[in-house]
Amino acid sequence: MSEEASTAGWDAIDKALRTLYPDQEPKHYGTLISYMLGGPDPLDGISVYDVQEPRPHWHFVTYGFSELYDKESDNKDYSGFGFELTFRLAKEGGEAEPPAWAHNLLQNMGRYVFNSGNVFRPGDYLDANGPICLGSDTLLTALAFTNDPELGLLNTPNGQLEFIQMTGITGDELEAMQIWNTNGLLKSGADYLPYFITDLTRPSVLSREKVAAAVEEGSEKEGSSTGFLYNDQLSWQSGKKGMFRSAAHTLQLGAKQAKIIGKLLRGRILKGRELTLVGPEIRVVFEPGITSELDIQEEKIRLQLDEETVTLLSEQLQPLESSFSLPAFKGLTIQILKTHIKDTEGQIVHTIG
16 A cells, blocks of 8 residues: 655645635646656646735745655755745736736746756845736836745744745836845835735836935945846956967956946945856956956956946946956956847847947
């Protein structure tokens, strides 16, 4: 006789949700074929609740980032990746079913985590490179992650997990989070983002004078909390010495992130903090220093910058295809490449630079 698999992790999530919504049976959307067996969706299920306060919205809760069945990982403290995602989406008039695009978005988050091994934590953000709802004219083109306002930490037989809420943000809100921090921006805009409900029709909270002022003051006083930034166009080409001359080293960056990198250098280096850019095959670490120095290692390039060089470099980092050098780094060329934004089918829909 085969022993049935435990559902202790799943049951613990169900119990937490029954406590929050004692009088509501959720709409549950399960996965027919598990991801491990070749199915397309990594999450085992998504439950959705119809909520009226503080405004009508759908409350999505995932099942699958944590260990839902038997304990398999060696980490006894945390269940699976240690979290489940939630997503609160404003209801449109007369909507009887939660929209399918939100399910697809959450499953895409599952694919990202399962395929990359990267996890989400409160304070994280993610650029979607386009509308979070494909085909819509929403200004929300990125996602921020914070604590769900009603679901907190949960202890399960398989370890602890936390409910992390994903919320849609605009491009300028993303930039504000990068040059300051996610929680600061969300807290400053909380009056206009009740329960951090995603509303596809909303404008940027930075259109509110007090929010924009809080971001300016916070970033100036505290600097940037962004210590790492991924750039898929980041690359390094070492110069080769010839008989009569040597070619310059070349640092390549994508135009899409050039301007924000310049702002981050000001918000990090001028506050005495490092900034690390991570690419497919190389890491570039910018460090504060009294003088400017270049240190070339096998998998890491270290650039120590003085204040004057930080200012010059940040001014040059613009979203335009270009090449330039800096007086402090003779033999180094910095090249900004065009960035091609592609849709889900790989077609170029927008070019920056």
